[in-house]
Amino acid sequence: MKFAITLVAMLLLITVSCAAVTVQLTVFCNGGVVYDNAVTLDKPNPTALDAIKASGVAYTGYDSGWWYFLTSIAGCNGAWGPAFYVNGAESSVGVSSYYLSDGDQLQFIGPNSESHLAGYLYLVGVPSAVAKGQPFRIKVMEKSAYSWGGYDRPSAGAEVIVGNMTFHTGSDGYTDDIVLETDAYFCVAAEKPGYIATYYFYGLPYIQCGIGGPYICSITGEGVGRVANIEYDEYSTVTGTGFSSCRSYFAVPSGAYPQVSSANRQKGSGKYHSERTVRQRPGGIDINTSAEMKYEPTSQQLLSRRLNYASRYGERISHMNYRAAAAFEENYYNLETIKREGFYNNSEKINFSLRSDFEGEAFLHGWSTEKDAFLSRRRFASEEILDQYIGRFSIMERGTFPIVNTTSSTGNDSDENESMEYELLPCCTGGLANTSIEISKNSAYSCFCRRNI
Numbered sequence: 001m002k003f004a005i006t007l008v009a010m011l012l013l014i015t016v017s018c019a020a021v022t023v024q025l026t027v028f029c030n031g032g033v034v035y036d037n038a039v040t041l042d043k044p045n046p047t048a049l050d051a052i053k054a055s056g057v058a059y060t061g062y063d064s065g066w067w068y069f070l071t072s073i074a075g076c077n078g079a080w081g082p083a084f085y086v087n088g089a090e091s092s093v094g095v096s097s098y099y100l101s102d103g104d105q106l107q108f109i110g111p112n113s114e115s116h117l118a119g120y121l122y123l124v125g126v127p128s129a130v131a132k133g134q135p136f137r138i139k140v141m142e143k144s145a146y147s148w149g150g151y152d153r154p155s156a157g158a159e160v161i162v163g164n165m166t167f168h169t170g171s172d173g174y175t176d177d178i179v180l181e182t183d184a185y186f187c188v189a190a191e192k193p194g195y196i197a198t199y200y201f202y203g204l205p206y207i208q209c210g211i212g213g214p215y216i217c218s219i220t221g222e223g224v225g226r227v228a229n230i231e232y233d234e235y236s237t238v239t240g241t242g243f244s245s246c247r248s249y250f251a252v253p254s255g256a257y258p259q260v261s262s263a264n265r266q267k268g269s270g271k272y273h274s275e276r277t278v279r280q281r282p283g284g285i286d287i288n289t290s291a292e293m294k295y296e297p298t299s300q301q302l303l304s305r306r307l308n309y310a311s312r313y314g315e316r317i318s319h320m321n322y323r324a325a326a327a328f329e330e331n332y333y334n335l336e337t338i339k340r341e342g343f344y345n346n347s348e349k350i351n352f353s354l355r356s357d358f359e360g361e362a363f364l365h366g367w368s369t370e371k372d373a374f375l376s377r378r379r380f381a382s383e384e385i386l387d388q389y390i391g392r393f394s395i396m397e398r399g400t401f402p403i404v405n406t407t408s409s410t411g412n413d414s415d416e417n418e419s420m421e422y423e424l425l426p427c428c429t430g431g432l433a434n435t436s437i438e439i440s441k442n443s444a445y446s447c448f449c450r451r452n453i
Contacts, residue, residue, distance in 0.1 A: 021102040025055050028109045029076035031194045048095040048106055068096035078111030083145035088201040109145040117144040120196035126188050129208040135177040140169050140190045158192040163216035164279055183210035187217035213353035214345035237273045241296045243309050244272050250280050260346045261320045268313030269298035284347025292339045319346045326368040326402045335360035353398040362389040368402035
């Protein structure tokens, strides 16, 4: 709250601040973040210079008699000093003349001199929606942090991120044709060495492809920066008749507890084909799955013992989101046949899109209750959805869970261990010696087999 009395005749402005203000102070140097911290000031009429002093960050400068000239901050300098931005826009006044408001983003960009002007990227021509298979291009521009004596030009060699895919710009600043083939929302960003990435000032625009669906994004978040995905790709098949019993588990940690976790289990005998791609990010987990199976009894050799195994197929895909105190499971039991696809994004909420043709039993279950929010300091609304199918069905479901807004929390993974008959049998015929185990990079826990008979 601010109260101001202006005496025009005396050209005197007095402003009294009645509450503490907290601002974020970020320093960019050669396109990277070299300092980023929140600063709280509890004094009347604080300025940006007061925030710099209170932060403890190293800086140099001098009083010119008219204003305070900042020559360097966090080791970033240049003859012109760092450019001063507030909330993503170049400030019209200096650090000693800008009076803070609670929540301000103070940004300093360098180095700047006559031979080098620090710059940032911005996007042009990002469509809000495209049809599946519709080609489009995105243009990237680069602009100097100082508005005078600078540049505003197409950016050649920039990397454009669309969801989890990357493209590069030519001399005109445009990417080659981009084609999206999945009903989903794809975030868009651009990066280039030496330049500030687009998401720091402009956030993350999203493109809706088709009817939309899961949110696919390899950028950790607005103002935070990009962290590379952990990627895990799986392909498994039994082309004759065989037995499958596998489990994959992925979690995003937060201290001693996971923030989100996703697990996939399957077992049964028959003809089985499955593909799965997992992208595990610091902010969440994206999973694309497809599976096709037909039940058949199976005889299998385990060392010197021959076992006859007849088990209808079962599969369970589970997602736990402790931030939102929510869970969603897709369960199948006693299947004669199934052909299914699923797309999931488990980050702030659980976004799911699935299609399944099957003969057997299926349960789609989502719930959100306070008891699931371990360590939560806020009360969460109780919600539950449950769909049950028995027989031959073709279903398509899409949604977000929980439905209501929640506040972030963390918790402990209470995933239970299930006992399954013949859990340790190989997933292919011919015994352990003929089972080929292939695990891709950086999966937390995984099991899958490939065997062609």
